[in-house]
Amino acid sequence: MTDSPGTTIKKFEQREHPWRGVAMQGFALMCLWLVLSGHFDFFHITTGAICVGIVLLLNARISSVQFFQGDVSEWEHLRFEHLLRFLPWLAWEIVEGSIQVASAVLHPKMPIEPAVIRFRVKLPIVGARVLFGNVITLTPGTVTLSITEDEFLIHALRRKSASTIIDGTMPRWIAQLFYDEDEQLVTSVEIIESSKEM
Amino acid sequence: MQDVLIYITNLLAVIIIIPFYRVLKGPTVFDRVLGVGAIGTKTLVLICLVGFIYGRLEMFIDIALAYAVLNFISVLAIAKYFKSYRKGA
Amino acid sequence: MGMSDMIAVLMILGGAFFLLVASIGIVRFPDFYTRLHAMGKGDTLGIILILLGLCVYEGFTLNSAKLLIALVFVGLTNPVATHALARAALRYGLKPLLKLDQEEKKPSTTSKSDALET
Structure with a gap:
């Protein structure tokens, strides 16, 4: 870690809604139960509620585990009003990425110049980093290879296909799902174009 | 509509055969696992389409969900297993 | 066929096209990391x-x-599986074939990878 995580973590220390994460999890699990069971009578719903309660009890300890120092592991900071803007953007990125792969595959000469890019990104929330890794894989021309603390290693089909990640627009989309962020998120970018340098 | 679904299912069966080349030929073991994973995810769609053709979607969807979970876990387990190996060691 | 059926068929055909492209890509791409x-x-x-x-x-x-649950599940797990495979290959020491390596390789004959032949 280049800078101490203290300043960013301070924002999340006071938990405004301590039950919000549990409530979201329980709601999602209950929806899953109702859809998968397909019966809506009293017996099935009660059984479902008991099962959801047991799963929530078992899950309660997992949420307190910290994998890396300075992580904030709460999904309860997710802001749904930003999710509504985020999902259409994500859908368009997925379509664009697939079209790029399709054009590269179907092109007879296959115009690719693969590069590996290493960078650090400042996203203190674990969920945000997981989401960012998945979004990198789904968006045009890039695949996540490895995530260690805040250091990402990605593989790009072309060097310029990683430009939206390097200039920080893509991490900003993810960060805005959780909190307002104005500073530069991506630092110490390193582009590797020969496998001997790895 | 039923005919269209049958044609698409046949097309999908052909599409599923293509990654077998990677499974049989692939230079590294990871290419083979990748091929198996790709076949597995496409099979999920095939199961859903077969459910539509037979008109028993509610049963086939459950099978497809179980298949998706199984495929995901198996790829993760194989990846985890081969992570402990090192080249030349 | 109604309007919604037409949309459904178009979407299924589009999906089949992308699955076909992915299959061909898995066979055609030059190295493991590009196949990802x-x-x-x-x-x-x-x-x-x-x-x-x-x-x-x-x-x-x-x-x-x-079907929507299956869709969300696949949308979440497919990138994760890809990432797990990439990380395993990276830990194993599989080197990606990058831009400069491609230019180097062109004149000489392509040497076969010595990695974990089975």
């Missing part, structure tokens, strides 16, 4: 499109809710 692109993107969009198309065809029922 075909699996991570092409497969995910193909499956999402086909399942959405089936949802549209099915209409507003419990089955389409189940």
Whole structure:
């Protein structure tokens, strides 16, 4: 870690809604139960509620585990009003990425110049980093290879296909799902174009 | 509509055969696992389409969900297993 | 065929196209890390499109809710599986074939990779 995580973590220390994460999890699990069971009578719903309660009890300890120092592991900071803007953007990125792969595959000469890019990104929330890794894989021309603390290693089909990640627009989309962020998120970018340098 | 679904299912069966080349030929073991994973995810769609053709979607969807979970876990387990190996060691 | 059926067929055909492209990509791409692109993107969009198309065809029922669950599950797990494979290959020491390596390799004969032949 280049800078101490203290300043960013301070924002999340006071938990405004301590039950919000549990409530979201329980709601999602209950929806899953109702859809998968397909019966809506009293017996099935009660059984479902008991099962959801047991799963929530078992899950309660997992949420307190910290994998890396300075992580904030709460999904309860997710802001749904930003999710509504985020999902259409994500859908368009997925379509664009697939079209790029399709054009590269179907092109007879296959115009690719693969590069590996290493960078650090400042996203203190674990969920945000997981989401960012998945979004990198789904968006045009890039695949996540490895995530260690805040250091990402990605593989790009072309060097310029990683430009939206390097200039920080893509991490900003993810960060805005959780909190307002104005500073530069991506630092110490390193582009590797020969496998001997790895 | 039923005919269209049958044609698409046949097309999908052909599409599923293509990654077998990677499974049989692939230079590294990871290419083979990748091929198996790709076949597995496409099979999920095939199961859903077969459910539509037979008109028993509610049963086939459950099978497809179980298949998706199984495929995901198996790829993760194989990846985890081969992570402990090192080249030349 | 009504309007919604036409949309469903178009979406399923589009999904089948992307699955086909992903399959060809897995065979055609030169090294393991580029093949990950075909699996991570092409497969995910193909499956999402086909399942959405089936949802549209099915209409507003419990089955389409189940299809949506399958869709969300695949959309979340396919990138994770891709990432797990990439990380395993990286730990194992498989070197990616990058831009400068490609230029180096062109004059000489391509040497076969010595990695974990089975």
